Amino acid sequence: MDSAPDRTLSTTPVGADLRVCPLPNAETQLVGVLGYPVRHSLSPIMHNAAFRHLGLNWVYLAFEVPPESLPDALRGMRALGIRGLNLTIPHKEAAVALVDALTPAAQAIGAVNTLYWREGQLIGDNTDAEGFLRALQAAGWQPGEPALVLGAGGSARAVVYALKKVGCRVVIANRTLARAQQLQRAFGAEQSLPLESQALRPLMPALQLIVNCTSLGMEPDSEAMPPVPLDALPTEAWVCDLVYRPVQTRLLQAAHQLGLRTVDGLGMLVHQGALAFERWTGQPAPLEVMDKAIRESPIH
Ligand code: NAP
Numbered sequence: 001m002d003s004a005p006d007r008t009l010s011t012t013p014v015g016a017d018l019r020v021c022p023l024p025n026a027e028t029q030l031v032g033v034l035g036y037p038v039r040h041s042l043s044p045i046m047h048n049a050a051f052r053h054l055g056l057n058w059v060y061l062a063f064e065v066p067p068e069s070l071p072d073a074l075r076g077m078r079a080l081g082i083r084g085l086n087l088t089i090p091h092k093e094a095a096v097a098l099v100d101a102l103t104p105a106a107q108a109i110g111a112v113n114t115l116y117w118r119e120g121q122l123i124g125d126n127t128d129a130e131g132f133l134r135a136l137q138a139a140g141w142q143p144g145e146p147a148l149v150l151g152a153g154g155s156a157r158a159v160v161y162a163l164k165k166v167g168c169r170v171v172i173a174n175r176t177l178a179r180a181q182q183l184q185r186a187f188g189a190e191q192s193l194p195l196e197s198q199a200l201r202p203l204m205p206a207l208q209l210i211v212n213c214t215s216l217g218m219e220p221d222s223e224a225m226p227p228v229p230l231d232a233l234p235t236e237a238w239v240c241d242l243v244y245r246p247v248q249t250r251l252l253q254a255a256h257q258l259g260l261r262t263v264d265g266l267g268m269l270v271h272q273g274a275l276a277f278e279r280w281t282g283q284p285a286p287l288e289v290m291d292k293a294i295r296e297s298p299i300h
Pocket of ligand 1: 152
């Protein structure tokens with residue numbers, strides 16, 4: 001397989017260069033996101049804010065790539081020496097077969113959301129799982145059990161993997177029960193249930209965490225919320241919603257009104273992005289700058 005030229009990290013300071021050579025210039029390093037569609041992505045705002053803050057001569061762009069063009073896009077990445085990429089819907093699973101090596105997380109989850117170079121090899125990683133854990137931990141959550149995961153799609157796979165990795169017992173509830181059972185088997189989760197209030201109620205008093213990994217509550221259906229009897233949860237329980245459009249979903253509003261602790265979907269978005277940033281640049285990500293850029297962005 002082809003491999004990218006071995007490049008040293010570009011740390012050209014922005015301020016010093018601007019007077020002699022406007023940016024972007026011939027030393028600018030390129031990273032970005034491939035998706036279809038991708039125009040809604042908040043990642044360019046978050047990463048470019050981080051590059052500006054650290055004075056790195058890097059730029060992050062969004063590329064709309066239809067599914068059939070992913071192999072060509074990754075060949076282009078190799079030929080052009082693009083320093084790293086994020087992948088979003090619908091490319092995360094297809095990329096597994098197009099990289100030189102997978103990290104253990106990407107291998108176990110079966111999906112790649114971050115590409116980076118190591119010793120000339122294109123590595124496929126999944127920072128969603130670790131990003132999810134870091135967002136919860138940054139809010140003060142500590143692994144406890146059991147946890148209830150709502151949904152059995154791509155994000156639920158990353159969340160169940162992450163929770164099992166830190167030793168939680170996990171129950172999965174999904175509209176299509178067979179998909180929940182499949183996920184339960186894949187990661188050794190404890191139980192699968194239909195996503196129905198009546199079926200979930202007996203479980204509620206013992207739960208420490210609920211994570212919504214369904215798209216229920218996402219715009220334009222922002223009045224929707226998953227059918228979970230939040231009133232039966234212990235008051236010290238946590239409710240996390242991966243949906244971030246809107247940021248304060250109906251589920252989070254209802255949890256907040258009951259005095260439960262909540263974590264919104266922007267936390268995971270920022271932390272998975274910060275982990276990708278660190279893989280690419282080798283520098284600690286400026287988390288607060290990235291978080292602020294996203295929260296103040298007019299497009300979410
Ligand atoms: P996905 O793979 O398409 O899975 C969608 C899940 O939602 C499935 O479990 C599906 O159930 C369920 N669902 C959809 N419509 C439903 C309905 N009307 N009633 C009940 N269940 C329904 O999607 P995904 O990639 O996991 O993403 C899920 C959500 O997480 C999206 O809103 C996405 O934006 C968000 N997300 C956020 C982050 C972040 O960084 N914060 C990261 C990834 C994803 P069935 O199996 O029955 O179809």
